[in-house]
Amino acid sequence: MAQESKEDKKLITRALEGVTLYLDATSPSRQERLEDFKFVAGDQWSAADKAKLVHERRPLLTFNMTSPVVNSVSGYQEDREQDYRAYPRGSEDEHLGRICTSLMKYAMDNCRGLHTLHKGFRQGITCGQAVFEVSHSYGYTDDLLEGDVNIELLEHDTWGHEIGARRYDRNDATYMYKLVFMDIDSATRRWKSKEQELRKGFRKDWLKEDPLLTGVPTQLLDTFIDEEKDRIRILQYWYRVNVEIALLVNSMTGEVMRFESTKEAELELRKIYDLAGATAASQYEIMTANSQTALIHGPTGSAMTFQTPNAAQEALDKVRKQAGEEAANTFEMITRPTTALRIAHLTPWVLLDDKPREKPDWRYPFIPFTVYQDTDNLNDIKGLVRDIKDPQREINWHHATALDVLQRGPKGGVWVPKGEHADIRKIREEYSKPGFVGEYVGQPPIPVLPAQVGQGEADMLQFGLESIMRISGINAEMMGQGTQKTVSGRAIMSRQAGGISGLGSVFMNWKETKTLIGGALLRCIQYYYTPEKMDRIIGDAQRKLPAIGLAAPETAPPEVMYEKFKTIKDIDLDVVVEFQDSAPTARMAEAAQAMQLMAMGIPVPPQLLVEITDPPYKTEILAALANQGQQSPNPELAKVLSAGQGQAPNGVNTTQ
Numbered sequence: 343m344a345q346e347s348k349e350d351k352k353l354i355t356r357a358l359e360g361v362t363l364y365l366d367a368t369s370p371s372r373q374e375r376l377e378d379f380k381f382v383a384g385d386q387w388s389a390a391d392k393a394k395l396v397h398e399r400r401p402l403l404t405f406n407m408t409s410p411v412v413n414s415v416s417g418y419q420e421d422r423e424q425d426y427r428a429y430p431r432g433s434e435d436e437h438l439g440r441i442c443t444s445l446m447k448y449a450m451d452n453c454r455g456l457h458t459l460h461k462g463f464r465q466g467i468t469c470g471q472a473v474f475e476v477s478h479s480y481g482y483t484d485d486l487l488e489g490d491v492n493i494e495l496l497e498h499d500t501w502g503h504e505i506g507a508r509r510y511d512r513n514d515a516t517y518m519y520k521l522v523f524m525d526i527d528s529a530t531r532r533w534k535s536k537e538q539e540l541r542k543g544f545r546k547d548w549l550k551e552d553p554l555l556t557g558v559p560t561q562l563l564d565t566f567i568d569e570e571k572d573r574i575r576i577l578q579y580w581y582r583v584n585v586e587i588a589l590l591v592n593s594m595t596g597e598v599m600r601f602e603s604t605k606e607a608e609l610e611l612r613k614i615y616d617l618a619g620a621t622a623a624s625q626y627e628i629m630t631a632n633s634q635t636a637l638i639h640g641p642t643g644s645a646m647t648f649q650t651p652n653a654a655q656e657a658l659d660k661v662r663k664q665a666g667e668e669a670a671n672t673f674e675m676i677t678r679p680t681t682a683l684r685i686a687h688l689t690p691w692v693l694l695d696d697k698p699r700e701k702p703d704w705r706y707p708f709i710p711f712t713v714y715q716d717t718d719n720l721n722d723i724k725g726l727v728r729d730i731k732d733p734q735r736e737i738n739w740h741h742a743t744a745l746d747v748l749q750r751g752p753k754g755g756v757w758v759p760k761g762e763h764a765d766i767r768k769i770r771e772e773y774s775k776p777g778f779v780g781e782y783v784g785q786p787p788i789p790v791l792p793a794q795v796g797q798g799e800a801d802m803l804q805f806g807l808e809s810i811m812r813i814s815g816i817n818a819e820m821m822g823q824g825t826q827k828t829v830s831g832r833a834i835m836s837r838q839a840g841g842i843s844g845l846g847s848v849f850m851n852w853k854e855t856k857t858l859i860g861g862a863l864l865r866c867i868q869y870y871y872t873p874e875k876m877d878r879i880i881g882d883a884q885r886k887l888p889a890i891g892l893a894a895p896e897t898a899p900p901e902v903m904y905e906k907f908k909t910i911k912d913i914d915l916d917v918v919v920e921f922q923d924s925a926p927t928a929r930m931a932e933a934a935q936a937m938q939l940m941a942m943g944i945p946v947p948p949q950l951l952v953e954i955t956d957p958p959y960k961t962e963i964l965a966a967l968a969n970q971g972q973q974s975p976n977p978e979l980a981k982v983l984s985a986g987q988g989q990a991p992n993g994v995n996t997t998q
Contacts, residue, residue: 350693350696353579353686353688353693353696354688354690354692354693356581357517357519357577357579357581357686357688358577358690360502360504360517360519360579361502361519361549361577363505364502364503364504364505364519365502365549365551365556367505367720367721368502368720368721369555370721371470371720371721371723372499372555373555374469374470374721374724374728375469375470375471375498375499376554376555377731378468378469378470378725378727378728378731379468379469379498381408381727381731381734382406382408382409382412382468382727383409384404384406384409385404386404386406386408386731386734386735386738387402387404387738391739395742398746400742400743400745400746400749401742401745401746401749402742403738403741403742403745404738405737405738405741406734407730407733407734407737407806407807407810408727408730408731408734408810410816411726411727411730411810411814411816412464412467412468412726412727414816415467415726415816415845415848416460416463416464416467418845419460419463419849419852420460422921422922423456423459423460423921423922424919424920424921424922424953425443425446425447425450425953426443426446426447426450426856426860426863426864426917426918426919427439427443427917427918427920428442428443428446428864428915428916428917428918429915429916429918430913430914430915430916431913431914431915431916432913432914434909434913435906437906438906438909438910438913438915439915441876441880441906441907441910442864442867442910442915444879444880445867445871445876445879445880445910446860446863446864446867446917448879449490449491449863449866449867450493450863452483452490452491453490453491453492453493455493455863458474458493458494458495459474459493459856459859461495462474462495462711463711463852465495465498466711466712466713466725466852467713467725467726467727467848468725468726468727469498469725469727470712470713470714470715470723470724470725470728471498471710471711471712471713471723471725472495472496472498472710472711473495473496473501473708473709473710473711474493474494474495474496474708474709474710474711474855474859475493475494475496475520475707475708475709476491476492476493476707476709476859476862476863476866477491477492477494477707477866478490478491478492478700478701478866478869478870479491479492485875488870488871488872488875489870491863491866491867491870491871493859493863496520496557496708497523497557497559498557499555499556499557500520500521500522500523500556500557501518501519501520501521501708501710502518502519503515503517503518503519503708504516504517504518505720508718510710510712510851510854511705511706511709511710511858512706512708512710513704513705513706515706516581516582517579517580517581517582518580518706518708519577519578519579519580520577520578520580520708521549521556521557521575521576521577521578522575522576522577522578522687523557523558523562523573523575523576524573524574524576525573525574526540526541526573526574529574529576532694533687533694533695536692536694539691539692540574540689540692540694542691547575548575548689548690548691549575556575574689575689576687576688576689576694577687577688577689578685578686578687579685579686579687579688580683580684580685580699580706580707580708581683581684581686582681582682582683582684583681583682583683583684584680584681585680585681585682588600588601588603588604588606588607589601589607590607590610590611598647600647635647635651635653635654637654637657637658658670681704682698682699682702682704683698683699683703683704683706684696684697684698684699685697685698685699701865701866701869701870703865703869705862707862709855709858709859709862710855711851711852711855712851713725713726713847713848713851714847714848726814726816726848729813729814730809730810730813730814733805733806733807733809733810733813734806734810736802736805736806736809737803737806737807737810740799740802740803740806741803743799744795744796744799744800744803747793747795747796747799748793748795750793751792751793752790752791752792752793753777753778753792753793754777754789754790754791754792755777755778755779755780755789755790756769756777756778756779756780757780757781757782757786757787757789758779758780758781758782759781759782759783759786760781760782760783761783764781766779766781777792815844815845849921853919853921856919857917857919860917860919861917863917864915864917868910868911868912869911871911873904873907873908873911876907876910877900877903877904877907880903922953922954922956932954933951933954933955936950936951936954937951948967948972949964949967949968952964952967
């Protein structure tokens with residue numbers, strides 16, 4: 343017990359050191375992120391400038407030009423999104439890919455994935471980075487027995503990693519962490535055996551950081567130290583450990599299959615026995631190892647795995663002896679330790695739990711969307727808002743100055759000769775209130791003209807607006823705010839295309855993030871969805887169609903479908919991420935190309951044609967297509983449509 347306590351303390355110390363390192367390294371960046379969010383919300387005045395204007399009784403207004411930039415790019419992302427598609431990586435039946443595509447569609451709909459991705463995209467382009475977690479959960483789902491796959495957008499600044507990680511997905515990090523914000527009652531219910539230790543230290547925020555920079559919403563700051571409704575920070579710490587794996591080795595061919603446990607290897611060996619017989623099974627031997635060795639053939643990239651480095655060296659010596667030194671030099675021998683992920687929950691004073699990850703996957707469940715990062719410096723991460731904050735400040739400041747000139751300067755007035763006995767009260771009611779009405783005797787006074795906004799202030803306001811568009815690459819045409827009436831439609835489309843090109847890096851990274859999320863989603867489906875659940879999602883829906891009077895598409899028998907569902911759990915699949923063109927005319931041009939391919943006999947799926955054209959009520963059309971199949975063409979309707987496009991088919995709009 344004492345030894346366990348000592349190991350617990352080591353883990354707590356190591357985890358807290360990792361969190362502290364990340365927070366220290368990203369302190370400037372987290373300050374900037376908080377300011378980025380404030381700018382989009384309209385909180386754009388610094389405390390010093392605000393105090394100066396209030397002291398001088400000057401106008402304090404904000405003209406938020408930052409939010410439209412974020413709105414425009416976010417809308418562009420939403421307009422281009424398409425569903426995930428899955429394809430088998432090997433020679434398996436293409437039908438398996440369509441089943442997996444349907445399962446991914448179900449999972450995305452079930453966890454409101456499209457909305458979560460859009461929210462994360464908007465957060466990312468605002469502050470520079472958003473982080474998603476793809477996991478399995480029993481909460482917020484109708485399937486309480488088996489749970490469901492979930493995509494969660496983490497609150498900003500609640501996630502971190504080893505500061506030396508360089509990959510885009512950060513999977514080269516030795517650890518990652520997530521800060522969980524819980525009330526004390528929820529924490530003690532989850533870790534009942536640790537209730538006394540939790541309540542002993544929960545009243546303090548052990549991070550010793552500004553809560554706003556560690557993901558605490560502003561409205562919760564008051565309750566953060568409230569003794570009745572206190573919250574506690576739990577650190578969820580993911581880290582890698584070296585583990586032993588099981589290798590199933592074919593003594594005749596040298597083939598090596600890796601398994602995470604001896605039990606899994608035994609099940610595979612039993613399957614070989616059942617399918618191929620005792621003779622084939624006798625060729626295999628189960629071994630354990632804490633590393634895996636492979637010979638990589640440089641020209642082809644093919645790999646041969648071995649159970650030990652010595653076995654790999656013997657094979658390399660054999661190649662050298664039979665084919666010569668030059669052939670042997672084309673191979674590279676690598677030996678890598680086998681690792682697995684563990685998850686610990688802790689505070690600085692108690693380790694709550696420490697368990698291996700349930701799903702055997704070397705990847706972390708956290709997937710970042712990083713908008714811009716040109717160096718390995720974590721403080722170089724930025725979004726679209728970072729570079730336009732100074733022009734936005736200039737707009738606000740010069741507008742406040744211009745208003746101050748108008749407010750403090752003379753307002754003009756009306757002078758009336760006193761001898762005319764004019765109704766001064768009535769004149770004051772009819773003239774503008776900011777000016778004045780006065781009477782004079784003798785020579786009329788020199789008129790005091792109203793103040794005018796200086797040309798310099800007006801120029802600086804215009805310069806600020808143009809700077810925001812030039813820096814962000816979001817022009818007026820992209821936001822639908824162009825005012826020039828003499829510009830042709832082609833010129834407008836050209837400007838829109840130029841602005842879109844400037845967002846190429848953003849959408850390149852967004853595509854990488856979506857691909858990683860899709861892969862994680864698919865792996866969760868393969869691991870957590872049982873064949874029975876897959877059948878409930880896909881098979882049951884199709885079998886119920888005849889009962890409600892709809893024709894069901896032709897499907898394989900239930901027993902065949904069940905075997906396909908079992909196969910899905912073991913095959914390798916690729917996830918495809920694509921974006922549709924945002925311009926309707928471009929989508930119609932793509933649809934025309936697809937129809938030309940169909941006319942040439944190339945099998946273009948009708949579902950894909952609907953996706954390309956993106957018509958109104960697309961979901962209903964796809965549902966009807968799935969239920970009723972593709973209908974026969976209507977020749978008469980085709981004639982009418984052709985006539986509407988300026989053609990003159992026989993029998994329609996002709997004099998024949």
